[in-house]
Amino acid sequence: MININKIKKVVSILLVFLIVLTTNLVDKDNFNSLKKSVTTIYEDRIVASDLLFESLLLIHEKETALISSDSLFYQKRNKQTNDEIKNYIEVYDQxxxxxxxxxxxxxxxxxxxxxxxxxxSYVGSKSVNKSELLKSIDKITNKLQSLSKIQLEEGKQQMFISNKTIKTIDLFTQIEIVFLIMMAILVQFIIFYDPKKK
Structure with a gap:
């Protein structure tokens, strides 16, 4: 009888250990999914949206200079503006x-x-018409706006994934609590149950 009681205790402890291990692995997977989703929202959507906004401001600066025939802009500021946009493009590409x-x-x-x-061409020889430049600026503006809308859509999708993961975590937490209570009762029963000899 002593061996049976020891076996019952070992089985009970192993059962609890396996349950805790399993729930821990499930929780870890859910938390990793949530972490990835939140990181994606920040790195790939919020940062990207800011890069698009900054690029759009610089393009607008070009447009304003062109409309107002600001020749000093093209002599002094335009190269810096292009370099800044190029930098935003490189970061966005990552x-x-x-x-x-x-x-x-x-x-x-x-x-x-x-x-x-x-x-x-416009600065060098004045052979380019302003309307061609404005047309190109308009196309760029439209592309940036479309990219910005994608950020919103993808951010919304990531929020949906995050919320779904949170709901899954909540559900598993409730199931774990009920299951652990049942296991505690079962372990108590296994340890203390002693069939009477006839």
């Missing part, structure tokens, strides 16, 4: 892009390069 976003982003980069060539 974020995780959706397939649609990747296409739009490539179109934006191509149009930005086209704008720089037009500006060089």
């Amino acid at each position: 974020t995780k892009l959706t397939s649609k976003e990747h296409i739009l982003f490539n179109e934006f980069k191509n149009e930005f390069n086209h704008l720089k060539k037009l500006e060089e």
